[in-house]
Amino acid sequence: MGEFAFSRSNLPKQLIINNEYVESRNSKKLTVHNPKDGSVVADDVPLAGEQDVDEAVAAAEKAFPAWKKTPPALRRNMIMKFADLIEKHGKELAELTRITLGAPYGSFGAFENQLCAETLRYNAGWCDKFGGESYPQEDGFLKIVRYEPLGVTAGIIPWNAPIGNVGLKAGPALATGNCFILKPSEKTPFAGLALLPLIKEAGFPPGVFQVLTGDGSTGALLASHMRIRKVSFTGSIPTGKRIQEMASKSNLKRVTLELGGKSPAVVFDDCNLDNAVTWCVNAITGHSGQVCFAASRVYVQEGVYDKFIEKYKTMFAERTKAVGDPDNESTILGPLADDSQFDRVSGFINRANEQKSGTMIIGGSRIGEKGYYIQPTIFTDVAIDSEIHTQEIFGPVAVVRTFKTEEEVMKISNDTEFGLMAGVFTQDINRGLRVASEFESGMVGVNCMSMMFNQAPFGGNKQSGVGRESGIAALKAFTDAKCSSGFERGGGAGGLDDYLMVSTREADGDFHLGFVT
Incomplete structure (x- = not known):
């Protein structure tokens, strides 16, 4: 699909996998209501099941090697264009949210869309500026730290800010070279499902940014999936605890939890x-x-x-x-x-x-x-x-x-x-x-x-959360720090002593040694 053409009379009701609209493999559907009068808005919203999640993960895994190596300036330009398109279609996206959330455009919808666009732009600006670190080599070792993308990541977002949370989670994930799967709340699915024309127009390759609607069962599939490396969740404390448990029992995936408050x-x-x-x-x-x-x-x-x-x-x-x-x-x-x-x-x-x-x-x-x-x-x-x-x-x-x-x-x-x-x-x-x-x-x-x-970390202490969103903290949360160290042996001309021995700790925990001139 090309031009954005969604409205309350033309609702998106297909999953976004590999840059295509696809029917859910799961026969179950979601029903959503308009909170201003309780009327049914739709009873056929897709509920992504295990096969849908597996297909999205497979597409993301296929896209990841090339996306990881995409020059930062190109990633930046895509995310910036996506932000511009979110802003351009802000009223339509807000209407798609409003019909099942009940949030007025003037006091919330406009703010939320601007939050999403500005958060995407902020993270896009980091693409070619997210540097690593080096440490003094007086001990004879040069130590270099790089922040590398995790791979396939997911964002499980709440109903109270379904577009604003796209910026908070997809922004740092994509900026740091991860592929990203968005799971909107079952209460507010339509703005997320309407993103495909914008994703494609922004230039994101297939598999880089996908959207799976569903309920808690879909979120559980993402949190427990063995090939998803990170889940960022915003919602209630009880659900956050279950997600952390599923993440630890599966593949020990990274977890960011932004949970409740009593401020x-x-x-x-x-x-x-x-x-x-x-x-x-x-x-x-x-x-x-x-x-x-x-x-x-x-x-x-x-x-x-x-x-x-x-x-x-x-x-x-x-x-x-x-x-x-x-x-x-x-x-x-x-x-x-x-x-x-x-x-x-x-x-x-x-x-x-x-x-x-x-x-x-x-x-x-x-x-x-x-x-x-x-x-x-x-x-x-x-x-x-x-x-x-x-x-x-x-x-x-x-x-x-x-x-x-x-x-x-x-x-x-x-x-x-x-x-x-x-x-x-x-x-x-x-x-x-x-x-x-x-x-x-x-x-x-x-x-x-x-x-x-x-620019500043956003998140809670105690049971209000784990980890931080926003700022450089979000970028680090979507990456792993890799330390490379080199020992300059020093010595005579020619032979091994003129080489630098490099030791790199890979994600699998093994050390790999090599020599460079």
């Missing part, structure tokens, strides 16, 4: 109040709270608590008015992703009220009679051991507590198995940096919250 925002008395409130509201209501690093725990020092909660509640009320049909350009917040997500979030709210886990001061109810809309919700005076305080809800639900001292709030902030994001709001730069260093999280915002950057 604390700590607001001190001396903060810029309007700034703190704005960041804390945006970081829990954005994308209807369906974000891994949402500011779901807010701790406010006693001296500013009354003013903070008044402004915080007012902004939540404004966000509630902005909930609506995601197809309307003026809508800021859409529905939750599907019925199971709606039931999950509603369940947390209902149990908190039944168990008197806190005081619900706004929200908590369904909006309308159809679709999966819910009011942004605030609980105050929350019990520290309650599930709404300790568990990830993944919806527009915030819990708020007061605190007296820095020591007290840091203990509460870190008393969790989550460690993805944290934020501190204060005008005291010394305290801001001190608190930032004490948070047990992969990322910290000082007077800001829930941010990520292409």
Whole structure:
């Protein structure tokens, strides 16, 4: 297929293997719904099975030797062109996502497509700049480290950002010379399946970039496949644990896991109040709270608590008015992703009220009679051991507590198995940096919250993840470091002493010796 021609009336429903659209060998199909009204969008989305995965892996293995040796400038140009095409067809891709995710274009779709394009461009720029290292040879050995591609790699991505995650995972994989298999979420398959015309127009050879839709069974096939060398996964902690287990039990493939969060925002008395409130509201209501690093725990020092909660509640009320049909350009917040997500979030709210886990001061109810809309919700005076305080809800639900001292709030902030994001709001730069260093999280915002950057590592501590995405950390995660060392024997002219003996540790663990002049 040539020109991009997909829309909600012409949905892509075939797998992408070896630069062709192919029917799934598996007879099972996926059904997807529109969350704005619960209607069926399609009941015939392909679910890739074992044979499909094997075919994609075989095509990737065949493509890998030539792709690995493709000059960096050519790889760069292909990835850059792919980014341009993502940007060019951003509205169409966003619509293909919106019909099963419910994310408005103005407040999320445009941002997500731009994130994907810019992340691809950032990684493309590394193609001819990702250098290795050398170390001093005073001990008589010259030691050279190269970062080499792993081979066939895979990205298993979540439903809440199906195009943004293409940039985060395919970008560094392709830039470092790996072949890549994308597995979109079963909830949001269409944008990924629509990529073939863009993949081909960008110039990627067959087998380099492929797309397999499916559910958890497809992800398990990828995670346990003996010839896939790396899986990068974004999603829930329980699924991440299963993927790590399958990876270790198969071929000990490399794993990057970006998992859940229960991110604390700590607001001190001396903060810029309007700034703190704005960041804390945006970081829990954005994308209807369906974000891994949402500011779901807010701790406010006693001296500013009354003013903070008044402004915080007012902004939540404004966000509630902005909930609506995601197809309307003026809508800021859409529905939750599907019925199971709606039931999950509603369940947390209902149990908190039944168990008197806190005081619900706004929200908590369904909006309308159809679709999966819910009011942004605030609980105050929350019990520290309650599930709404300790568990990830993944919806527009915030819990708020007061605190007296820095020591007290840091203990509460870190008393969790989550460690993805944290934020501190204060005008005291010394305290801001001190608190930032004490948070047990992969990322910290000082007077800001829930941010990520292409240049900097993105990921979590504790059970919030393993490894890092973005920046040079992502490139290293898709490569193996190979150390070559040479010993200069020195000596007379002619003969062996004039040669450099080179010892290279290959991926199989064996040393291979050779001599060069």
